[in-house]
Amino acid sequence: GAVVSQHPSWVICKSGTSVKIECRSLDFQATTMFWYRQFPKQSLMLMATSNEGSKATYEQGVEKDKFLINHASLTLSTLTVTSAHPEDSSFYICSARALLDPNTGELFFGEGSRLTVL
Amino acid sequence: AQSVSQHNHHVILSEAASLELGCNYSYGGTVNLFWYVQYPGQHLQLLLKYFSGDPLVKGIKGFEAEFIKSKFSFNLRKPSVQWSDTAEYFCAVKGRGSTLGRLYFGRGTQLTVWP
Secondary structure, three states: OOOOOEEEEEEOOOOHHHHHHEEEEOOOOOEEEEEEEEEEOEEEEEEEEEOOOOOEEEEEOOOOOOOEEEEEEOOOOEEEEEOOOOOEEEEEEEEEEEEOOOOOEEEEEEEOEEEEEE | OOOOEOOOOOEEEOOOOOEEEEOOEOOOOOOOEEEEEEOOOOOEEEEEEEOOOOOOOHHHHOEEEEHHHHHOOOEEOOOOHHHHHHHEEEEEEEEEOOOOOOOEEOOOOOEEHHH
């Protein structure tokens, strides 16, 4: 299957700083990428949908100014957690869709990035 | 709004036992349904998916799932589990016709298989 890579896989930061997480599709072009957040023992919560060259679409309850998403190219989307606080500590997962058709395109997932805010 | 319910949070089985994990969803239109698996320390992988046609779909590693529209269910089954099936299993739904193609997940079921 297609490969989606996230970087960093693990990051620790101080409260108040900003952290950027990258999501790359390594062997395909992804017109759409999705960002999820996963709490321990819980499901993946969809945060936002990122389309190349346009603004991200955020799910209800997700602060767009807190979680900045940029999808500047067909192979790269970034999530920046601004002014991070301990409650932002979580596992962030991105996924990418290879085909243009949202009804048939399979999603491929990155390995996830674990953020710990001290 | 779409939602996905997985009834079993943690299932413990012995090798060779049969498995069935429940998944129910709520959505007002036609859906695509998925089961993903997450092995310890690894990323999510697609087990199987249903888009249309035969409601009984077969996936990798001997897994299958049956879509029952009247029950809004998409239960995952395997006749004989192996120790290597120990993982977390997620059911997911995507509404067809959604221009964004967003995928919504259940909270997951942790499967532990004892050798």
